[in-house]
Amino acid sequence: MGRQPCCDKVGLKRGPWTIEEDHKLMNFILNNGIHCWRTVPKLAGLLRCGKSCRLRWINYLRPDLKRGGFTESEEDQIIQLHSCLGNRWSKIASHFPGRTDNEIKNHWNTRIKKKLKLLGLDPVTHKPIDKAEKTDGKNKMTSDSSNSSNKQEASLESKSEDDHGMTVSPRKDEKLEEIQVTLDDTNDLLNNYQMLCGSFDLDSWLNQETNTSSSYTSSFSVEESNNPSMGETTSIQEESLKQWIDSVDSFLSWDSSFLLGI
DNA sequence: AATTGACGCAACCGCGACTTA
């Protein structure tokens, strides 16, 4: 016999995560670390499968996540890496601490691909589209679509500038009610962080993390490779966690300022 | 003001590699 199944799909919740679910997952992982994703939802009191929890943690809740749009230099680096590695998004993401493979993949598919086409480059081969057509007939479709979507590209460019501007979308207005309902939860979480900052055994938690979650350690791998001394690595990890707590604090204060209409 | 189509992002799905009983 093998192991038990990862999750019993019957009765499990799917779709977008609620703030309450995020809080439960964050609290659980902060307090217990990650030993086995299969047990995480059960122990955290979530009606999700372990796979869904893992994805949510990696793509949204992870401590060292960097938020905001990609810079020009990051885009250039992604293009360079993609030309070497192809669609190995996790490998590409490992070069960008704080970025997830999903984020890079989405950015590639929605922005960079079109940018390259606009520049007359084939996003798959990274060669000029004319040459790529000669070598690969399938690329004809890509050049056609780039011509027909020039108008959209122009609007895309102007829109992408807005994305970097941290504008608050109208959708957040519609979420006011939900946020108000969960404000108590948010305050609870903030209290938990304050408690954790005082009593949390950072070293043991980080050790747990580095021992049990390969996806998490991979986010630190670049830093580790640059800093052979383990002592330095620990301080960097510590700093990353502190930055995350700061970012969560600022996120929570954003909620508050939003509610106050600031 | 209403409609419609494109876009962007979060989440899901399915598969392969690896692990474990």
Next chain:
DNA sequence: GTAAGTCGCGGTTGCGTCAAT
């Protein structure tokens, strides 16, 4: 050695938002 579970990855989908008409 093998069957079955876990994990991670890449592809795809669904849905909310926005801009054009």
